[in-house]
Amino acid sequence: MKKRIAVLVSGGGTNLQALIDAQGSTLNSGEIVLVITNVAGAYALERAKKAGIATETVLKKELGSQAAFEEKLVEILETHGIDIIILAGFMTILTENFTSRYPKRILNVHPSLIPSFCGEGFYGLRVHQAALDYGVKVTGATVHFVNELCDGGEIIAQKAVPVLPGDTPEILQRRVMEQAEWILLPQAAETVCASLGGK
Secondary structure, eight states: OOEEEEEEESSSOHHHHHHHHHBTTTBOSEEEEEEEESSTTOTHHHHHHHTTOEEEEOOHHHHOSHHHHHHHHHHHHHHTTOSEEEESSOOSOOOHHHHTTSTTOEEEEESSOTTSSOSTTOOTHHHHHHHHHHTOSEEEEEEEEOOSSTTOSOEEEEEEEEOOTTOOHHHHHHHHIIIIIHHHHHHHHHHHHHHHTTO
16 A cells, blocks of 8 residues: 655645655655645645646645644645645654654654755745855755754755855756755655555
8 A cells, every 4th residue: 555645835846746656666665645735825736736636725825823733734734535645845854743743753844954055044046046155065855854943853855066166046956956866855755655665
């Protein structure tokens, strides 16, 4: 039995697309059955629909609080019998109240080699700008389990990517996505799904 995966996204869904494309090749032990976004009209929804994957939109401002938002997420995840949750550009920090329900079952991809350039405030282009400002020669991506600490969970996999002369945050972001995130995330998802076996 394949593990049932939900992907949580806030934007365009390029990492979601990498996961969809990996199904049946890199990703064999799990299947994406649900995509949830917290942004109305996120392009990731189109990617999910094209792939025939169920979608849900959960808006915090409609629900009034983080607690109500997380309760709604749990309700949807349980309705769909989800085994694994993958955060793929999900721009909401989840509290311990949520993460403690799914120990070692929530994965996140972060666009740096944790522990560098991570934690609160480090997201999107800010991560790559920080790497350039610091002058590192190597950056990359990390897939880790999610716990109550921002970018603080156990590391599952990392992949290094060179920083090249003339890089801008946008150029570096693209290289990290293409050479690390899109490869690493499906591999890590497979590792976790396979490790759960019949559990």
